[in-house]
Amino acid sequence: MNIGQASKASGVSAKMIRYYEQIGLLPQVVRTGSGYRAYTDADVHKLRFVRRARDLGFSLAEIADLLALWGDRSRKSADVKRVAQQHITQLRERMDELQQMVDTLQALVSSCAGDHRPDCPILADLAGSAGKSQPG
Amino acid sequence: MNIGQASKASGVSAKMIRYYEQIGLLPQVVRTGSGYRAYTDADVHKLRFVRRARDLGFSLAEIADLLALWGDRSRKSADVKRVAQQHITQLRERMDELQQMVDTLQALVSSCAGDHRPDCPILADLAGSAGKSQPG
DNA sequence: GCTTGACCTTACCATGATGTCAAGGCTCAG
DNA sequence: CTGAGCCTTGACATCATGGTAAGGTCAAGC
Numbered sequence: 001m002n003i004g005q006a007s008k009a010s011g012v013s014a015k016m017i018r019y020y021e022q023i024g025l026l027p028q029v030v031r032t033g034s035g036y037r038a039y040t041d042a043d044v045h046k047l048r049f050v051r052r053a054r055d056l057g058f059s060l061a062e063i064a065d066l067l068a069l070w071g072d073r074s075r076k077s078a079d080v081k082r083v084a085q086q087h088i089t090q091l092r093e094r095m096d097e098l099q100q101m102v103d104t105l106q107a108l109v110s111s112c113a114g115d116h117r118p119d120c121p122i123l124a125d126l127a128g129s130a131g132k133s134q135p136g
Numbered sequence: 137m138n139i140g141q142a143s144k145a146s147g148v149s150a151k152m153i154r155y156y157e158q159i160g161l162l163p164q165v166v167r168t169g170s171g172y173r174a175y176t177d178a179d180v181h182k183l184r185f186v187r188r189a190r191d192l193g194f195s196l197a198e199i200a201d202l203l204a205l206w207g208d209r210s211r212k213s214a215d216v217k218r219v220a221q222q223h224i225t226q227l228r229e230r231m232d233e234l235q236q237m238v239d240t241l242q243a244l245v246s247s248c249a250g251d252h253r254p255d256c257p258i259l260a261d262l263a264g265s266a267g268k269s270q271p272g
Numbered sequence: 273g274c275t276t277g278a279c280c281t282t283a284c285c286a287t288g289a290t291g292t293c294a295a296g297g298c299t300c301a302g
Numbered sequence: 303c304t305g306a307g308c309c310t311t312g313a314c315a316t317c318a319t320g321g322t323a324a325g326g327t328c329a330a331g332c
Contacts, residue, residue: 004308016290034298036309045264048314052262057237060288070259080258081250088241095234098227101193105224114217122216123206126188128181140279151320163284170327172280196318273332280327291315298309 006039010047020092025050027065058087142175146183153183161186171272194223 007014017037020026026046029037039047049070053063065083069075108122143150153173156162162182165173175183185206189199201219205211244258 002309006219013290015292018311019289023148025209032298033310036298048264049262050269052264054289055237056241056262057234066259066262069256070263073254075256076252077248077258078250078252079255080256081245081248084241084248084258086247088238091234091238091241094164095231095238098193098234101191102224102227102231105192105220105227109217109220109224110149112213112217112220114214116212116214118209118211118213120205120211120213120214123202123222126185126192127206128188129185138280149319152318154282155318168327170280172327190318261293275332276330278328278330281325282311282323282324284321286321287317287319289316293314294312296310298323299307 001039001041001044003037003039006037006044006047009044011051012047020050020060023060025060036119056087057091062087137175137177137180139173139175141181142173142180142183145180147187148183156186156196159196161196161203193227198223 001009003017005018006012012020014050017026021028021037026043029039029043032038046067049067050063053066058066062083066080069080069083093133105122108125111121113119137145139150139153142148142250146153147184148156153162156256157164157173162179165175165179168174180201186199190196194202198219202216205216205219209224231234241258247253
């Protein structure tokens with residue numbers, strides 16, 4: 001299977017497949033005589049694994065860990081669980097940051113008339129809460 | 137005021153101050169005879185504006201719009217409000233994506249024993265739900 | 273005046289994950 | 303043999319930021 005087929009079958013772009021190989025996330029696959037990469041079903045399966053993990057927001061570094069665990073018959077499920085839980089924690093932290101931004105912005109938006117007049121508490125806040133509505 | 141003082145006073149790193157100037161987000165400031173950038177209080181005020189907007193998650197492109205509105209005496213607060221509301225929408229979309237990831241992961245983590253055994257529904261799901269627990 | 277240290281300058285490289293584009297080789301069908 | 307469509311590598315762009323290197327400047331102390 002050429003890279004184009006592997007890309008379609010896995011949902012990973014050909015560009016990214018080459019990139020993952022280049023950075024060592026995936027092993028180099030065999031080449032045809034003319035230099036084309038040749039993919040097996042097992043390779044595509046691995047690509048799909050990476051794709052799913054990306055969809056869940058894992059970084060490539062985390063995915064490298066997950067791939068290693070996947071291929072380790074003597075792994076402990078506790079190790080996998082820990083990686084996933086740490087990732088959940090990271091996602092929640094990021095969400096909390098976003099929530100704080102939303103809260104602040106929502107309060108400002110609510111207090112802004114949103115009409116033809118220039119007075120705007122949003123800009124006033126960004127400008128430093130001193131109510132200055134011009135740069136200075 | 138040199139760039140170091142401006143940096144401390146605004147909370148924007150000197151590196152970023154130069155970068156904002158380079159990409160045209162901020163105008164070039166006057167230079168001393170020896171080439172040092174010289175900042176006024178108004179410049180620092182503007183830097184603080186940028187800093188606050190970054191803290192609220194606005195992109196530099198959005199901040200360019202906000203800066204233009206800030207400096208426009210004939211602006212309509214509706215224009216500012218619209219920018220802020222669009223940004224809130226973007227933040228919420230990002231949060232929803234993260235929430236979906238968390239939901240999926242949480243379900244997987246809950247169903248994972250997390251002990252010394254290798255069986256792990258997290259890996260099984262990443263591998264394609266077929267229950268395969270090895271790469272193939 | 274000279275040295276020292278803190279500051280400033282520009283320029284380049286790196287990040288993470290992805291896209292785009294270009295120049296050229298391969299393959300297969302007609 | 304030719305053309306279309308695939309493949310190859312490589313370079314460059316994104317976005318915002320950090321780091322580092324090589325060199326100029328300034329102010330204080332001796």
